[in-house]
Each structure stands twice: as C-alpha cells, then as structure tokens.
Amino acid sequence: MDRFLRGLARFTDGYLKVLPLLGKAVPDRPNAPLVLEVARRTRVAPDVVALRLVGDGPLPAWQPGCHLDLHLPSGLRRQYSLCGDPADRDGYRIAVRRVGAGSAEVHDLPTGTRITVRGPRNAFPFVAGGPVLFVAGGIGITAILPMVQASRRDGLDWRLVYVGRARAMPFLDELPDDRVEVRTGRSADLLRDAHPEGAVYCCGPPSMLDAVRRDFASARLHFERFSPPPVVDGRPFSLELRRSGVVLPVPADRSALDVLKDLRPDVPYSCRQGFCGTCEVGGVRVCVQRPTGDRLVLEDL
Amino acid sequence: MEPDNLVLQPRDVHFDWTALPMHWVPEEPVTTHVMNVLHLLLPAGERWFVRTFRQAVPLITDDDLREDVLGFIGQEATHAEAHGGVLDHLLAKGLDPRPFTDRVEWVFDRVLGDRPGLTAGQQREQLVERIAIVAAVEHFTAYLGDWMLNATAFDRAGADPTMLDLLRWHAAEEVEHRSVAFDLMRHLDRRYTRRARAMLLSAPPLLHLWVQGARFLMAADPDAGRLALRDFRRAGRRGLLPTGYDLTRAFLRYFHRGYHPKQEGSTSQAVAYLATSPAARDAH
Numbered sequence: 254m255d256r257f258l259r260g261l262a263r264f265t266d267g268y269l270k271v272l273p274l275l276g277k278a279v280p281d282r283p284n285a286p287l288v289l290e291v292a293r294r295t296r297v298a299p300d301v302v303a304l305r306l307v308g309d310g311p312l313p314a315w316q317p318g319c320h321l322d323l324h325l326p327s328g329l330r331r332q333y334s335l336c337g338d339p340a341d342r343d344g345y346r347i348a349v350r351r352v353g354a355g356s357a358e359v360h361d362l363p364t365g366t367r368i369t370v371r372g373p374r375n376a377f378p379f380v381a382g383g384p385v386l387f388v389a390g391g392i393g394i395t396a397i398l399p400m401v402q403a404s405r406r407d408g409l410d411w412r413l414v415y416v417g418r419a420r421a422m423p424f425l426d427e428l429p430d431d432r433v434e435v436r437t438g439r440s441a442d443l444l445r446d447a448h449p450e451g452a453v454y455c456c457g458p459p460s461m462l463d464a465v466r467r468d469f470a471s472a473r474l475h476f477e478r479f480s481p482p483p484v485v486d487g488r489p490f491s492l493e494l495r496r497s498g499v500v501l502p503v504p505a506d507r508s509a510l511d512v513l514k515d516l517r518p519d520v521p522y523s524c525r526q527g528f529c530g531t532c533e534v535g536g537v538r539v540c541v542q543r544p545t546g547d548r549l550v551l552e553d554l
Numbered sequence: 555m556e557p558d559n560l561v562l563q564p565r566d567v568h569f570d571w572t573a574l575p576m577h578w579v580p581e582e583p584v585t586t587h588v589m590n591v592l593h594l595l596l597p598a599g600e601r602w603f604v605r606t607f608r609q610a611v612p613l614i615t616d617d618d619l620r621e622d623v624l625g626f627i628g629q630e631a632t633h634a635e636a637h638g639g640v641l642d643h644l645l646a647k648g649l650d651p652r653p654f655t656d657r658v659e660w661v662f663d664r665v666l667g668d669r670p671g672l673t674a675g676q677q678r679e680q681l682v683e684r685i686a687i688v689a690a691v692e693h694f695t696a697y698l699g700d701w702m703l704n705a706t707a708f709d710r711a712g713a714d715p716t717m718l719d720l721l722r723w724h725a726a727e728e729v730e731h732r733s734v735a736f737d738l739m740r741h742l743d744r745r746y747t748r749r750a751r752a753m754l755l756s757a758p759p760l761l762h763l764w765v766q767g768a769r770f771l772m773a774a775d776p777d778a779g780r781l782a783l784r785d786f787r788r789a790g791r792r793g794l795l796p797t798g799y800d801l802t803r804a805f806l807r808y809f810h811r812g813y814h815p816k817q818e819g820s821t822s823q824a825v826a827y828l829a830t831s832p833a834a835r836d837a838h
Contacts, residue, residue, distance in 0.1 A: 257762050258661060265665050269672065272679045275751075278743035283615055316557045339555070371617055378557035380822040380829075403555065452829070473829050519612040519620075523628025528566040531604065531627045 318377035390457020562625025686752030699728035700819030707793030
C-alpha cells in the first residue's frame with residue numbers, strides 16, 4: 254500500500270470519531286403525498302372512462318410517457334398513463350379500460366372522490382427528433398397520445414398505426430385523419446410505414462410488442478418497460494426466515510420477494526429478474542429462485 | 555421537452571471481449587490505459603456503492619426516492635459486473651490487474667467500509683457521510699458520462715465498438731440516474747457543509763487512484779511506455795480524454811449553492827443512446 258493510502262486510512266480512523274462533533278445530519282422535510290380529486294368522468298368508448306383529476310394548486314410537471322400510481326380506496330394500486338396535455342398544470346387526465354378489479358373500481362369512483370397518487374414517473378420517455386412511427390394497441394393509445402401531440406407541435410414527420418378490437422376506439426376524435434391509420438381486429442405488418450432511419454414507439458398488449466420486436470430490425474425501438482415477467486409454472490412453497498422464526502406461504506403465482514416485501518417493505522431488490530443480485534440473501538436471489546422441494550430457507554433473515 | 559422522473563431499470567447486458575485488442579483505441583496506449591482505470595476502480599467501487607445504499611434503504615421515508623434508490627442499486631450492480639468482465643479479459647491477455655485491484659479493494663474495505671467499534675450515532679453519521687461521498691463521485695460520473703456520450707473522437711480514432719458500447723451504455727445510465735445519490739444525501743442531510751466536505755474528501759483520493767492506476771497499467775503493458783503528463787494533454791486536445799481544465803471546472807461546479815445534478819448532461823441523449831446501444835437492446 255502506498256503512503257498516501259496508508260495516510261488516508263489513518264486520517265479516516267480519526268475523522269470518523271470526530272464526525273458526530275461536526276453536527277448532526279438534518280433530514281430534509283418530507284414531501285406531502287399528492288391527493289387529487291376526481292373532477293370529471295367522461296365515457297370515451299363503451300368500456301373506457303376518462304377521469305380528470307385536479308389538486309389544490311398547480312400539479313407537478315410531466316412529459317409524454319409519464320404514468321401515475323393510483324392508491325385506490327380498496328387498497329389496490331394501479332398505474333395509468335397520463336393522456337392529457339402536459340401544458341395543462343391544473344389537471345391530469347387518465348383513461349381506464351374496464352378489465353379487472355382495479356379498473357372496475359376506478360370506473361365506479363364518483364366525482365368528488367379524493368385519492369392519493371404517486372408520480373408522475375416516466376418509464377417510457379419520448380425523445381424522438383427525426384421520423385417516428387407510433388404503434389398503439391387498444392388502451393395503449395393513452396401512453397402514445399401525448400407523444401403524438403408533442404410530435405404535431407414540434408413538426409416531426411410522424412405516423413400512427415392504431416389497432417383496436419372494435420370500431421369504437423377511444424380518442425379517435427383527438428387524432429388528425431391524415432397521418433393516422435386505424436385498424437380493427439388482428440393486424441399484421443404493423444411497421445409498413447416505419448422509416449428505416451426513424452424511431453418506433455410502441456404501446457400495446459404483449460403479443461403486439463412481441464410482433465413489433467420481431468419485425469423491426471433498425472435500432473430505435475422504444476417501448477414501455479413493464480413490471481417483471483409473470484411467474485409461470487410456479488409451485489407454491491413455504492418461505493422460512495430462520496433468524497426471525499417466521500414461515501410464510503408463497504403462492505404459485507408470486508415470488509419469494511413479493512411475499513417478503515409484504516412483511517418488510519424496505520427489503521432491497523431491483524431488477525426482479527434474477528440478474529442484478531440486489532435482493533440476494535445468503536446466496537439466494539429471492540426475486541426468482543424457488544426451491545426444488547417445498548421450502549426455501551433464508552438463514553440471515 | 556426533457557423527460558424527468560425516469561423509472562430506473564437495470565439492464566441485463568452482456569459483452570463479448572474475445573476480439574478486444576490490448577490497445578482498443580488504436581495507437582493510443584495512454585488513452586486506452588487512462589480509460590482502462592475505470593475497469594480497475596469500478597467493480598470494487600460500485601459494489602461498495604451497492605453495500606452503502608442497501609444499508610440506506612431502511613432510512614428512506616419517501617416512496618419515490620426509495621424506488622429511485624432501488625433502480626440505482628440494480629444499475630450499479632450490473633456496471634460492476636460488466637467492468638469486471640474486462641478485468642478477466644486483461645488477465646487472460648497476460649496483464650494481471652490484481653496487484654492494483656487488491657489495493658482498490660483495500661481502500662473500499664479498510665478506509666470506507668463498515669467499522670467495528672463505532673457507536674450507533676457514529677455509525678449513522680458514517681453512513682450518511684458515505685452516501686455524501688457517493689453523491690460527490692456521482693457528480694464526476696455524470697460529468698464523465700455526458701462527456702463520453704459526446705466524445706465523437708473515439709469513433710474517428712477507430713476505437714473498438716464493443717468497448718465504446720460498454721462505456722456509452724454505462725455513461726448513459728450514469729446520466730439517467732445522476733440525481734439519485736444527491737437526492738438521497740439531501741433527504742438524509744440537507745446541509746451544504748455535508749455536500750462540500752464530502753467532495754473535498756473524495757476528489758484527492760480519486761485523482762490519486764486514477765493516476766496510480768494508469769501508471770500501473772502502463773508499467774504492466776510491455777508495449778505502452780511510461781505515462782507522461784504531455785501524453786495526457788495531447789489526448790485531451792484530440793478529444794480522447796477530458797482536459798484538466800474541464801475536470802477542474804466540473805469539480806468547482808459542485809460547490810455552487812444552487813447545484814443540482816440535473817444541470818449536468820441530458821436525459822434525452824442518454825435515453826436515445828440506450829435505445830440504440832447493442833448491449834442494452836439485447837437486454838430488453
């Protein structure tokens with residue numbers, strides 16, 4: 254070890270002893286949670302409702318691709334793309350297709366309901382400068398719509414292929430006719446109009462995304478990174494935390510991490526796909542690993 | 555419109571180093587080895603970031619910040635892995651990096667690691683101080699990341715495309731997550747003195763390790779010659795290394811009262827690179 258580093262080590266030994274004498278850390282004031290009120294409900298398609306959410310003052314800024322986390326009165330949490338105008342700081346718009354328990358609850362929220370939200374956060378940032386093709390499937394139009402409006406405003410060379418199951422698709426009235434191709438039913442050859450040097454932004458069901466990824470050879474494909482792949486072919490097992498003496502049941506469709514998080518919200522994890530190692534406990538990557546038997550033991554928890 | 559509040563996601567990247575020449579910037583052993591110091595410092599350094607931030611997670615009271623920190627941890631962990639792969643390649647090529655990486659490990663363990671015998675109060679202060687050091691280092695990585703994304707001189711010099719992709723993928727993720735360590739530090743301690751002190755403590759050892767690392771690599775490479783300041787200046791003029799002047803200015807910017815990492819670099823540029831990076835695309 255060279256002299257500089259040995260000196261640094263000796264310095265640090267003393268420094269850490271006097272560190273508390275240099276004053277205690279002053280934590281930042283916590284941000285108040287964002288509470289919004291349902292100001293308006295509009296049916297924009299037979300099974301799609303758009304909500305306008307307003308706050309007590311100007312809302313946090315957002316950009317195309319942002320979503321909001323809704324903390325519903327039942328305790329369910331659901332994410333919805335912001336599909337209004339980013340310049341409108343007085344309200345957010347989301348649009349929800351009725352598919353399951355969460356979306357049914359959103360559909361039934363009466364105007365005047367106040368709900369806590371988190372965000373906006375961006376998992377689908379829009380950065381195109383050149384020619385761009387948008388591909389939207391069904392309710393995926395909500396993420397794409399603000400990108401289309403931004404492209405119109407910035408004078409980009411853009412096209413939209415909008416695929417739906419039936420003719421009554423939401424927001425057709427907000428799209429110009431000339432650059433939009435509306436298709437119904439199963440659709441092939443989605444990328445016919447893609448510019449070889451341009452970008453593709455795609456939001457839709459997984460089958461559409463897979464098709465686009467297969468067909469698009471050029472480099473600039475953007476799509477939303479959703480939550481981790483679902484657990485398939487999983488079997489239920491017991492998760493034993495040896496040090497705490499706790500045994501938790503893990504159902505077939507959840508990971509050990511999912512169950513652990515319910516018990517300990519501050520357990521570290523990151524990729525949820527088994528490659529980054531953040532969640533490792535004693536060599537076990539709890540985000541993906543399942544036991545060959547019916548019990549997974551974590552010695553250190 | 556610059557996208558903000560990105561959801562940070564680690565990417566499962568892989569690089570194949572079998573075709574990497576020793577001097578991956580052709581006829582530029584100095585540039586090659588000064589940049590190679592990254593591979594010596596980062597695996598140990600980023601693993602230490604991860605240890606530090608994992609300890610910090612329970613102290614976070616803000617949900618968005620916790621999500622940012624978890625994304626940051628995953629990205630840093632994959633950076634450490636990716637740079638570690640280059641070390642294995644160097645070893646296979648006959649350049650044994652371990653005498654130097656052992657020294658780097660010693661610094662992160664003995665100087666910056668957990669200490670036995672501290673009181674609970676001292677431990678908490680040490681953790682916040684370590685986070686402030688990460689924030690200071692992340693200022694440099696954001697500066698260097700932005701520099702790397704714009705360093706077209708590498709393309710003109712015919713640098714190895716896989717190495718360029720590693721460096722630019724890493725650069726883009728550093729730009730993507732450049733605010734996280736700073737925001738975490740401010741969450742736990744918003745005093746200016748904490749920020750300024752941590753930068754003053756971090757910069758000299760970082761410079762020292764970088765110079766020693768470059769000297770070590772040049773000495774271990776029989777075709778490289780000795781490291782002279784003149785070569786560093788010449789590479790800077792060609793745009794292959796940041797200049798001393800620019801590094802000093804970046805260092806000083808951190809002391810502005812109104813500094814925030816968002817002011818360094820461009821999120822759009824980082825996102826655009828990640829959409830085209832061969833490694834990041836394969837990781838989708």
